[in-house]
Amino acid sequence: MTDPSRGNAGAAPGPAGLVRPALSPTRLALRRFRRNRLALAGLVVLVAIVAAAIGGFVQDRLAAWRGEPEPYRTSLPGIHPQPPSLVPFRPFGTDPLGRDMLARTLVGGCVSLGVGLAAAIVSVLVGTVWGLVAGYVGRGVDTVMMRVVDVLYGLPYILLVILLLVLFTQQYAWVRVTALFLAIGGVSWLTMARVVRGQVLALREAEFIQAARAMGTRTGRIIFREMMPNLAGTILVCATLTVPMAILQESFLSFLGLGVPPPLASWGTLASDAMGALNPVQAYWWLMVFPCAFLGATLLGLNFVGDGLRDAFDPRAR
């Protein structure tokens, strides 16, 4: 009972003498994932949004390359904001400065998705290793490593992010955007480290880990072959929740006016600009609805995919 996830691996003769095909745990997990319709739907939505966002970005770059005005920062002629219309083709309407909301929403998506991706990568790479080592080694190492996490936690993240952001006050938009990625990524791995450590503390005392240790299994093997399958669910759920968290934090910074510099946009800046334009007399609903719908759909998709992965990679799932 060293590794429950290998129960189906290898050509094991079944009860009726049938030979089961040898499938790796990953392949089994992918097969289980494919059967989960909700997760697949989430994945499709996610891929569609990512493709649309990249498409919008490419269109802007192409326009810039051809020397034409980029749609996301160009004011259209006429009186604005205009509600959504198909002729002329402005399905998301225009904002008060007359810029096409479709182009802004798609370009904003690139920024928001990038923030989420950066945070997830940092939290999985740094947070998991940190939590594993601290929880598994224990004693002095655990104390020191968790005190570091405590100290970084102990600084309000908003202070960290603001001070990191003001270090990069250059005019270059990409410097500010990179600073935003780094600032949000740098504060996002702490939760992962604590959660993983909590699980490892419990797993460390589990019978199968003790058995593996008693058999003289190397530490690396214990961590990666025995513990990892049991941690995968937690890490996946935590990582898929880190992406939405980072995207939400970016929108929070946008609300404070610390998001990406204008005329660049993100879903957060678009939503918070729309809040400023929201009033009881004249409802410019399209300013709020489309960025929030994209934001919501992305986060829902991520959550469904995360759940699906969790169910698929769970070694105890049948």
Next chain:
Amino acid sequence: MLHYILKRLLYFIPTLLIIYTVAFLMMRAAPGSPFAQEKDLPPEVLQARIEKYYADRPVYQYFRYAWDLATLRGMNSIRYPDRNVVRDILVPAFPVSLSLGICALSLALVVGTAAGVVSAARPRSLADYSAMAGALVGVSQPSFVIAAVLLAVFSFWLRWLPVGGWGRPSQLILPALALAALPAAYIARLVRAGMLEVLSADYIRTARAKGLRERTVLLDHALRNAWLPVLGYLGPAAAAVFTGSFVVEKIFAIPGVGQHFVDSALHRDHPLILATVLLYAVLLVAFNLLVDVAYAWFDPRIRYD
């Protein structure tokens, strides 16, 4: 266990000192001067102000501010020169954020745990999907959008609840809901994930096999272990919620401490930055200790030795 708690309490002071030091260094290293807005001041007045806040003597400033904050005497804010950061700014504001935070967090705990248990008890049922759909709304929109929708529905449209302000219980409801949405959703998802994980364990099968009621199995046997990931999340969540949310407090015009976290950093108000950092740090370190003690209480397999 007592030994462990005492040891952790002993770490309390160095941890706070390190946090203070890191914050102090970052604050001094950050570009921008707290006195920058007063360019038109005569140079001797500016010099007097800089000296009043010891800004020209960083080492003395470091120890002096540390001592003033440790003794809770505080020092005057730079942005509001006649206000003491402890006595006039944080002490009046903190109870406001604390009471709002307690309401929001209890709401999040009750709703989140209940939703998580209900949906894990019958996975892929209608109850599961509706509970998780509710939780997903909580994690899929920024709190200012949730606050805006709550305001639009309950204040503008139905006219049941006041738009904002502080003092009456009715003014607590909307901000508490807006503040609780994210932690509740997070807790619901963690509880569901934990419950599903635990429910396939052997001891749950044993509990069911010996004829225990499903309720006992779920709440007494499974939830205790499924709750572990929630505990890890609860420490930081409590500190964050109790120190207020800038967004929610701003939208509902609540005089809490949330605004000071943002304003102090934006204006480089050094005394206020250090005071808010220490307030947050004390709460957080205390909650993390509570969480680690609770880990051992929830899960006897965890030993601190």
